[in-house]
Amino acid sequence: MHYFCSMEILSDDTKNILGLRLPSDPRWVNLAGIQLEEILTDHAYCEQKAATTCISLIQRYPDRELLVEELSPIVTEEWGHFRAVLAELKKRGLQLGKQRKDEYVNRLLEFQLKGGNPEERFLDRLLTMALIEARSCERFKRLSEGLDDAYMRSFYRRFMESEAGHYTLFITLAEHYMPKARVRKRWSEWLAYEALVMDSIEARGDRVH
Ligand SMILES: [Fe+2]
Numbered sequence: 001m002h003y004f005c006s007m008e009i010l011s012d013d014t015k016n017i018l019g020l021r022l023p024s025d026p027r028w029v030n031l032a033g034i035q036l037e038e039i040l041t042d043h044a045y046c047e048q049k050a051a052t053t054c055i056s057l058i059q060r061y062p063d064r065e066l067l068v069e070e071l072s073p074i075v076t077e078e079w080g081h082f083r084a085v086l087a088e089l090k091k092r093g094l095q096l097g098k099q100r101k102d103e104y105v106n107r108l109l110e111f112q113l114k115g116g117n118p119e120e121r122f123l124d125r126l127l128t129m130a131l132i133e134a135r136s137c138e139r140f141k142r143l144s145e146g147l148d149d150a151y152m153r154s155f156y157r158r159f160m161e162s163e164a165g166h167y168t169l170f171i172t173l174a175e176h177y178m179p180k181a182r183v184r185k186r187w188s189e190w191l192a193y194e195a196l197v198m199d200s201i202e203a204r205g206d207r208v209h
């Protein structure tokens, strides 16, 4: 896996993830445990969207060499995640359901700058991805620690490690193309907004977010 984190890097990433201003509702892990088919379906589409969004970023910014180079293997990795979730559903005799409305992601997209400076829109696209990766990592961490089933705990641990690497990558890309101070300032606005979103959406056991 291209962005598989060593434990050493992971502990730093985990610290960074604590930058998320609002931890998940503690009831969430219990809820998640009881609707496996639903949450695996939702998870599968999260992976699909991650792959699709990386492809879109490559299509939109073909001249950004580092971005193209770094995101190409992530597409493969995210699609591998999709397949791993699909295999898990199949193994359990469960079905991949239809894609649901993703309230969390839709609310984040509302915060992206729509007009104006193309560089700021580019930054927002990268930070949206960083945030979704960070929150996904935090959710997978909770599942990997809180579920009763040891197999499922290690299943989610693998995703947690991988998404932590992605979170770092999107921040690194932002800092490669833009001054660090600008990235930090906008990141802090995103964190504040995301905390409001988390606070206002229902904690559901059939959704990753
Ligand atoms: Fe993933």
Ligand SMILES: [Fe+2]
Residues within 6 Å of the ligand: 050, 078, 133, 162, 163, 166
């Ligand atoms: Fe990811």
